[in-house]
Amino acid sequence: MPDVAVAYNRYKFLGYEFLTWLWCLTEKNQERLRKLDAELLSLVIGNRIVLENRVGDTAETITIKGEDADLDEGRLSLKKGAVVIELNLIYRSDEQEWHFTIKGESFNIANLRTPATGTPESEKDIEGAVLEKVWFYEKVSNLVDTLFNDFMKLRISKDWDGVAVPELRKWIHGSTDFAEV
């Protein structure tokens, strides 16, 4: 493996491409998401997308936020060559809901809100409350890994250039003639 700092910078585009692919999947192919996570009811874009358009040494950051934000502006940025650097997602599984933000380059998870848990009333309750919370966090951690593993298998295959990229371009350009990524 290359030096950690080198690998971090050299391959951070994988995180950006993953988020772009995932955004497309949330809009166009929930079925594929459900095949990857049998308990998934839906995975949708939440209240924030951050994109970055880097030209030479300067970087323009585009933030789209709000519950009913117009995502066309984000796709317009993609058309201009921007990459998705941060995505807020809402994950629904088994009638419960998680909200979290994932950063493309670090895969740090931020603003993670899980389904409600009971408040521990005594010291004896703390272990149960902790384990319940950890179980909720694991659901998100496992989801991210499952999705990224699926993306990486596609990314290193011939289907990436042959099928996925043309379809992603169609999606970015708003084409209705869309197959699957």
Next chain:
Amino acid sequence: MGILSSSVSLTRYGVKGEIGKPILETIADGLKKNVVAEIDGDVSEKAVGWTSFENPFNPYFEGNSFVFGEYLIFSLRIDRKSIPSKVIKKHYAAEAANRLAESGREHLSRNEKQMIRENVVRQLSLRIPATPDVYDFLWNCEDAFAWFFSNQKAANDELETLFSKSFNLTLVRLFPYTIAESIPGFSDAERETLSGLFPTKFAE
């Protein structure tokens, strides 16, 4: 930010290395040897160490106190004394004036100014209480992963250094390349393909 908070941030790590057996005793030993020091009433301006998840202001690592099911949970505590620069400036001015009056001189040398400044900071550090920041840490020894409940770079750097010093193990951050590299079932050829990837241009 803690495990039981309503909103958390997570930095995910892999843990590399072999931990000495018996595992719990080895870890308890590492925690006790690197427990956070109390620096109130001390000249130290900063302390970094482990503390208990359940009682961060009274560290306790005996028995199974840090074991929760299959996880080990404890916390990183960073105590810092933050002395406002204006306070330092005020005390420095008074001390420098005293020194000039005592010596009958009009100017202080560069060294004298430096010594006065250091002395002022030391004296103030004795009087100012440290502000503690507590970050929870979860470790699954069996599956060799860990979660740190903060995305702050400085806190993550302190964690990685303290973890290595305490347990002689390495925390490896899980970011796109490190996750991709460890995908189960990837062949050597697939790993090589991964190494040779370059960014895709989606804009035509």
